[in-house]
Amino acid sequence: MRLKLWLAMVCALAVGGCTWAGAGGGTGDGTVTVAIVANPQMRDIQKLESEFARQHPNVKVQFVTLPENEARDRITQDVATKAGQFDVVMIGTYEAPIWGQNGWLKDLNQYAKGDAAYDVNDLIPSVRKALSADGKLYAVPFYGESSFLMYRKDLFKQAGLTMPAHTTWPQVAAFARKLKSPKMTGICLRGLPGWGEQLAPLDTVINTFGGRWYDPQWNAQLNTPQVQKAVKFYLQLIKDAGEPGAPNAGFSECLTAYSQGKAAMWYDATSAATSLEDPKVSTVVGKTGYVAAPVMDTKSSGWLWAWSLAIPNTAKDPKAAWEFVRWATSKEYIKLVGEKLAWARVPPGSRLSTYTLPQYVKASSGSAQATLAALKTADTDHPGKLPVPYKGIQYVGIPEFQDLGTKVSQQFAAVLAGHESADAALKTAQAQAQAVADDGYKD
Numbered sequence: 001m002r003l004k005l006w007l008a009m010v011c012a013l014a015v016g017g018c019t020w021a022g023a024g025g026g027t028g029d030g031t032v033t034v035a036i037v038a039n040p041q042m043r044d045i046q047k048l049e050s051e052f053a054r055q056h057p058n059v060k061v062q063f064v065t066l067p068e069n070e071a072r073d074r075i076t077q078d079v080a081t082k083a084g085q086f087d088v089v090m091i092g093t094y095e096a097p098i099w100g101q102n103g104w105l106k107d108l109n110q111y112a113k114g115d116a117a118y119d120v121n122d123l124i125p126s127v128r129k130a131l132s133a134d135g136k137l138y139a140v141p142f143y144g145e146s147s148f149l150m151y152r153k154d155l156f157k158q159a160g161l162t163m164p165a166h167t168t169w170p171q172v173a174a175f176a177r178k179l180k181s182p183k184m185t186g187i188c189l190r191g192l193p194g195w196g197e198q199l200a201p202l203d204t205v206i207n208t209f210g211g212r213w214y215d216p217q218w219n220a221q222l223n224t225p226q227v228q229k230a231v232k233f234y235l236q237l238i239k240d241a242g243e244p245g246a247p248n249a250g251f252s253e254c255l256t257a258y259s260q261g262k263a264a265m266w267y268d269a270t271s272a273a274t275s276l277e278d279p280k281v282s283t284v285v286g287k288t289g290y291v292a293a294p295v296m297d298t299k300s301s302g303w304l305w306a307w308s309l310a311i312p313n314t315a316k317d318p319k320a321a322w323e324f325v326r327w328a329t330s331k332e333y334i335k336l337v338g339e340k341l342a343w344a345r346v347p348p349g350s351r352l353s354t355y356t357l358p359q360y361v362k363a364s365s366g367s368a369q370a371t372l373a374a375l376k377t378a379d380t381d382h383p384g385k386l387p388v389p390y391k392g393i394q395y396v397g398i399p400e401f402q403d404l405g406t407k408v409s410q411q412f413a414a415v416l417a418g419h420e421s422a423d424a425a426l427k428t429a430q431a432q433a434q435a436v437a438d439d440g441y442k443d
Helices: 002-013 040-055 068-080 095-101 125-130 153-158 169-179 199-208 225-241 251-259 270-276 318-328 331-340 352-356 358-363 367-377 401-416 422-440
Strands: 031-037 060-066 088-091 140-145 147-152 265-269 288-292 305-310
Touching: 031 040, 031 068, 031 318, 040 060, 040 140, 040 270, 040 318, 040 331, 060 068, 068 088, 068 095, 088 095, 088 318, 095 305, 125 140, 125 367, 140 270, 140 367, 147 153, 147 199, 147 270, 147 367, 153 169, 153 288, 169 225, 169 265, 199 225, 199 265, 199 401, 225 401, 225 422, 251 265, 251 270, 265 270, 270 288, 270 367, 288 367, 305 318, 318 331, 331 352, 331 358, 352 358, 352 367, 358 367, 401 422
Parallel strands: 031 060, 031 088
Antiparallel strands: 088 305, 140 305, 147 265, 147 288
């Protein structure tokens, strides 16, 4: 029943309605339409696609590149309604197990397990596990990430500050307020609405403050003291020392601000280091320190995510689709990025072997070791101090969370914009979360 209701919601939101197409065979002409998110790593693969074309002259690749929130919506609509527009889709650890169990995605084990050169066992275990369900692998990682704190070592030295290897949120807040100036943001934190934008870092704060979205009986917990304290802390820190225009600032905006020397700290995805250590796009190469995600009441708090490639069951030519997916997530592609573009731009967090490449480890300026350590401690089954009935650290692993999380994040963005109080936003968020539970999860 929950799946049917969710599909109905997707249809209602879809522009132009839904096409309930079957999983027909299509033309099988070797044309592969790939829907990807407009992040730096994805722009790199478009630059290198000519190498794939040279190796696979009979497979034509067409990219559809979209901003993150738009990509989530369009890909979800296409796959959930079996419209068949895309042959390869970029999804994350949230979607892969849910969509796979719904029967929407190919089990990639049928291609990967018998391919010794691809070496599926080289995929980072925590990432591979998060992309699987019931022994089936529904997506393979293009790059994986946890979260950590990035800070300007030179600015800390000038201010006489020392960043601990394992810091706390109160310490970070004090640093941010001290380092903020008319020309410098103390810390950049996502404020842009979206379950995968603002809520990604904010949920890790909620977890480490002792909060959770639901208790094991599916009672919403957004009105608890722990969650209230975490949300108010996060929003107030942005107001006091964060970036201007915070309700419109997501990953891309914070990346631009920090890489151009306009932010003293940034808490976000470990994959950001790929751009920060690239002299072609960053003015702070070699100036950044990388430490574990800040904590409050837990030992660690980093998230787990992997932008990954999956093949919908509606793909016109699954074998051609796999040829592209295989190439894009292979050891060879990782080396190609290093050799053709820059070692600092190698897609991180997907393969163990990446962290044995001396050129990459050197170019990462310490981010490689910090990334691998964060990925090893991330646990989607136990995101915080208290037990939960769902999987996920920076999200709740249920289909409804795409809509619920975005609605809740809009409430918090309204607080940042000065249109609503934090207490009012939390009250609304609690009601929204409880409505989802009452509709299909409460006994």
